[in-house]
Amino acid sequence: MSTIGKNNKKPDESVNQSSSSNQSSFSNYKWWLASFVLIIIISFIGQRQINNDNNNNSNIKSERLFTLDELQTFTKDELYLAILGHVFNVTSAPRFYSSTGSYKFYTGRDASRSFHTGGTSSEDLTDDLTGLTDEDIAGVYGWLTFYKKQYPQIGKLIGRYFDSNG
Structure with a gap:
């Protein structure tokens, strides 16, 4: 008997495994996206603080x-x-x-x-x-x-x- 075209797994197992794999990929995607957004926010806040410090220092120096x-x-x-x-x-x-x-x-x-x-x-x-x-x-x-x-x-x-x- 040929195994070509045959799946040794039950139909429910195949769907569950595929669904589990998709959820895992989606979770990884959400984690990477959240990390990326967090890095952008931290960078933005840090840059604003540096700019504020520079503005404050320039005001002091010009007086x-x-x-x-x-x-x-x-x-x-x-x-x-x-x-x-x-x-x-x-x-x-x-x-x-x-x-x-x-x-x-x-x-x-x-x-x-x-x-x-x-x-x-x-x-x-x-x-x-x-x-x-x-x-x-x-x-x-x-x-x-x-x-x-x-x-x-x-x-x-x-x-x-x-x-x-x-």
Whole structure:
């Protein structure tokens, strides 16, 4: 008797074995696909973190540190002021900060105290907040928030609030 064309297995066994083989192949496929997707996700997250770190580092490096003598030179063509040690370029608002502007006394210095008192005496045109209440200081901080929204922050003033490392 010839065995050609004959299957020694029962029909049910052949179907089960074929089905089992297909399930195993499908499981392997799912495992490889899941692994591939996971690797892509991890790579994407890692790359985003590297990009964020690079952006943060570039922002830090580009920020200039000013001495008071340097800041005092920005009262004519370029108008800079500081509040709580943060230096802002207010050149875009000459009607307020130029030599004829209402707030000309703020340029070229950190007059943080005056943002609370409104005074223009030498006692007020200082960065020293000694003697102000917490509420008063919060008001000065409110002005800092305003300047951060309104004008470009271009650096920090070395002194009371920041050292030579920023």
